Amino acid sequence: MPLEIALFPALSDNFGYLVHDTASGRVAAIDAPDEAPIVAELEKRGWTLTDILITHHHADHTDAIAPLKRRFDAHVIGPREESGRISGLDTLVGGGDTVTLGETVFEVIDVPGHTLGHIAFFSPADKVLFSADALFSLGVGRMFEGDAEGMWKGLERLKTLPGETRIYCGHEYTLSNAKFALSVDPENAALKTRANEVQRQRDAGEPTIPATLSDELAANPFLRADTPELAQAMNLSGAPAWQVFGALRKAKDNF
Numbered sequence: 286m287p288l289e290i291a292l293f294p295a296l297s298d299n300f301g302y303l304v305h306d307t308a309s310g311r312v313a314a315i316d317a318p319d320e321a322p323i324v325a326e327l328e329k330r331g332w333t334l335t336d337i338l339i340t341h342h343h344a345d346h347t348d349a350i351a352p353l354k355r356r357f358d359a360h361v362i363g364p365r366e367e368s369g370r371i372s373g374l375d376t377l378v379g380g381g382d383t384v385t386l387g388e389t390v391f392e393v394i395d396v397p398g399h400t401l402g403h404i405a406f407f408s409p410a411d412k413v414l415f416s417a418d419a420l421f422s423l424g425v426g427r428m429f430e431g432d433a434e435g436m437w438k439g440l441e442r443l444k445t446l447p448g449e450t451r452i453y454c455g456h457e458y459t460l461s462n463a464k465f466a467l468s469v470d471p472e473n474a475a476l477k478t479r480a481n482e483v484q485r486q487r488d489a490g491e492p493t494i495p496a497t498l499s500d501e502l503a504a505n506p507f508l509r510a511d512t513p514e515l516a517q518a519m520n521l522s523g524a525p526a527w528q529v530f531g532a533l534r535k536a537k538d539n540f
């Protein structure tokens with residue numbers, strides 16, 4: 286069954302998302318950054334919020350849980366591992382669980398590292414991934430919690446999803462991510478093409494989201510930590526991919 290996705294800006298550079306299961310009429314917000322733009326988008330589309338799917342505990346993804354719950358009596362689903370840090374969760378989930386929204390089924394995938402209990406939501410039927418701050422276009426989230434080995438393991442799982450999967454992430458960071466990516470992977474033709482397209486999209490005031498997984502596999506240096514090119518760029522030829530990944534993450538922190 287088709288899933289309609291509404292994407293809109295929220296806060297300074299967050300993406301707001303509403304997903305509409307057309308079979309049942311159920312509508313979920315993916316994360317709850319800010320009440321006003323979510324309500325405005327619901328009114329514009331004539332949708333009523335029934336569910337909220339939370340990916341991690343940061344305030345710019347959870348601040349609007351309470352007001353949205355009050356307004357719509359929405360059911361809130363979120364990461365079991367972060368239940369102590371998020372108020373208002375009704376159902377707790379973790380990697381391997383499924384979440385249903387009418388006829389739409391999301392698989393829950395553990396993607397620790399940005400936060401330890403961070404989860405992503407993947408619909409195999411629609412080939413759509415909501416990755417929030419675990420995986421951005423041409424980048425990954427800052428590693429606030431956990432370690433490089435665990436974060437790489439979560440990304441390796443995402444790398445196995447179908448190539449045509451559309452990735453909807455938490456922030457519009459693609460242009461600055463492209464600059465770092467080009468600094469470590471300057472000969473990558475797919476990256477150069479994508480960076481030009483991203484510049485054009487931003488100049489036109491368009492979002493750079495969604496990107497497909499196959500595009501990200503070709504151009505996102507963090508997903509390419511297991512290639513000889515990126516190992517060499519980090520002076521880690523022959524090292525395990527998670528070490529190359531960790532070095533890339535550190536280099537981006539200081540970029």
Ligand SMILES: [Zn+2]
Pocket residue numbers: 341343346399418
């Ligand atoms: Zn975050």
